[in-house]
Amino acid sequence: MTRMLSATRIAALLVILALAPASAQGTGGTVATLGYQPGIDVRDYDIRIELPDTGAFIRGDVTVTARRAAGVSTLLLDLVDALTVRGIEVNGRAVGPVHANGKVEVPLGGATGDSVSVRVRYDGRVTDGLVVLKDAQGRWTWFGDNWPDRARQWLPTVDHPSDKATVSWTVRAPVNRTIVANGTLLGVRDVGGPRERRSETRWREALPIPTYLMVIGAGPLVNVPLATTGCTQPDPARCLPQSVYVMPEHREWLPGPFAAAAPIVSYFETLVGPFPYEKLAHVQSATRFGGMENASAIFYAYDLFTTRRMSVGLIAHETAHQWFGDAVTEREWAHLWLSEGFATYFAALWTRKASGDSAFRAEMARIRTQVLADSVVASRPVIDTAQTNYLALLNANSYQKGGYVLYMLNQQIGDSAFFRGVRSYQARFRHGTALSDDLRLELERSSGRPLGPFFDQWLRRPGVVQPNIGWAHDAATGTISLLVLQDSVRGAYEVPLTVRVTERSGAQRRVDVVVPADARATVTLPGRFDSAPASLDFDPEQVLLARIGRP
Numbered sequence: 001m002t003r004m005l006s007a008t009r010i011a012a013l014l015v016i017l018a019l020a021p022a023s024a025q026g027t028g029g030t031v032a033t034l035g036y037q038p039g040i041d042v043r044d045y046d047i048r049i050e051l052p053d054t055g056a057f058i059r060g061d062v063t064v065t066a067r068r069a070a071g072v073s074t075l076l077l078d079l080v081d082a083l084t085v086r087g088i089e090v091n092g093r094a095v096g097p098v099h100a101n102g103k104v105e106v107p108l109g110g111a112t113g114d115s116v117s118v119r120v121r122y123d124g125r126v127t128d129g130l131v132v133l134k135d136a137q138g139r140w141t142w143f144g145d146n147w148p149d150r151a152r153q154w155l156p157t158v159d160h161p162s163d164k165a166t167v168s169w170t171v172r173a174p175v176n177r178t179i180v181a182n183g184t185l186l187g188v189r190d191v192g193g194p195r196e197r198r199s200e201t202r203w204r205e206a207l208p209i210p211t212y213l214m215v216i217g218a219g220p221l222v223n224v225p226l227a228t229t230g231c232t233q234p235d236p237a238r239c240l241p242q243s244v245y246v247m248p249e250h251r252e253w254l255p256g257p258f259a260a261a262a263p264i265v266s267y268f269e270t271l272v273g274p275f276p277y278e279k280l281a282h283v284q285s286a287t288r289f290g291g292m293e294n295a296s297a298i299f300y301a302y303d304l305f306t307t308r309r310m311s312v313g314l315i316a317h318e319t320a321h322q323w324f325g326d327a328v329t330e331r332e333w334a335h336l337w338l339s340e341g342f343a344t345y346f347a348a349l350w351t352r353k354a355s356g357d358s359a360f361r362a363e364m365a366r367i368r369t370q371v372l373a374d375s376v377v378a379s380r381p382v383i384d385t386a387q388t389n390y391l392a393l394l395n396a397n398s399y400q401k402g403g404y405v406l407y408m409l410n411q412q413i414g415d416s417a418f419f420r421g422v423r424s425y426q427a428r429f430r431h432g433t434a435l436s437d438d439l440r441l442e443l444e445r446s447s448g449r450p451l452g453p454f455f456d457q458w459l460r461r462p463g464v465v466q467p468n469i470g471w472a473h474d475a476a477t478g479t480i481s482l483l484v485l486q487d488s489v490r491g492a493y494e495v496p497l498t499v500r501v502t503e504r505s506g507a508q509r510r511v512d513v514v515v516p517a518d519a520r521a522t523v524t525l526p527g528r529f530d531s532a533p534a535s536l537d538f539d540p541e542q543v544l545l546a547r548i549g550r551p
């Protein structure tokens, strides 16, 4: 997703129905452990939602199909207490509801077999997760916005990214509401009685996705198809349909920046592999983020359309997430950089493809400057297992530093090994989950190099490399030696270092050395230097996340 967003959008446009209380359930209270619910693996959610004509009162009827390990006698579904459970069935047999402290406790005792089907009927007024708004023209809209664990605000789920599942949506709403959701549109039909016209829209996401990406959008949206010229596969049936769902007054603006949507998908397919989902919708929505990468249905902030501030860079970022974060999902929140770092770096790669190398280098230089100036980067590691407030993980570590670390890795092992490793990581974990070491192992295989030290120093330690470097010329041997001193508190880094040697004549030479991970190291430059040089510049292109000083 992209951070951004501000009160101005909300104030300018929309009537907020109900603000979530400051202590809103969703962050802080949950424990992000591997095995969020041991012995339970949800396979599918069949979600039926009845939307009202106006307001935030919904009725839900959700069937959860799960596998359970032997001996597991309870399924715990996350659902806020503000919603009222009306009935629970286990494999078709009614059981008594126990709903307290944000959990629906479902006894599985009577059920036999390792697959269980649990149906939960509930209703109530939603205050978050499904964002219900009325705009200045009196038009009501409903948009799912679940990141990180706000699905429980409107859906009974195992609400953690480690447990991905397929999802079917059946949404009943007054006619004249367009419903968009994950996956494939199965159909729309009238279901209203004589008194009221209502319609039922069904979508099906046949590939497993985490709960934080399961959404519907509903409102007087129009669906504007985009070109499918991005098809790169030899089989035209695999062309990816893309479209934009917007309020009708923005139809004339399109495709606008969305003209880039098809080439962005094609380019990422050449780098990473086939687009993971059935379609890609770009939706004007009420997400609290600038953009939210919901699987196959990217939600963008409402006013990016009203103010025409939608950028191609944002579209590229959210589109990259369809592979990174969506198809391959971080199994634990602490590894969020696997999602946001990749989206940041791949948006920059799109910049290079579309605007050339100098625009790319300028974008990476901006990112580097942000990383070096950031206080969270200085004080916490990228893989921040101590952080339990997930919203606080939307920081320069997950985005800018994560993206820049991928850039350094790409440079250090080269394009061929980097993209082969990324492709095999995608292929191996596609529609599953991964941790940082899973990526490391794939890149070690593709590069033939051990990357443990690289991952540890850049991702598991706060800050950046901070060497103090002095040098001396020995006229007798014609050599230049560097004395490199590194901070011993947080540990020394092993880094490749480019040195630009400027002779007294003005001639320049570039040489590459490797600085070892020692508190104090002497490094001799390759080659012969008969006379003392005028100056040495370290990392002259500023490609390292480094602050280089003098001893």
Ligand SMILES: [Zn+2]
Binding pocket: 001, 002, 293, 317, 318, 321, 339, 340, 343
């Ligand atoms: Zn993102």
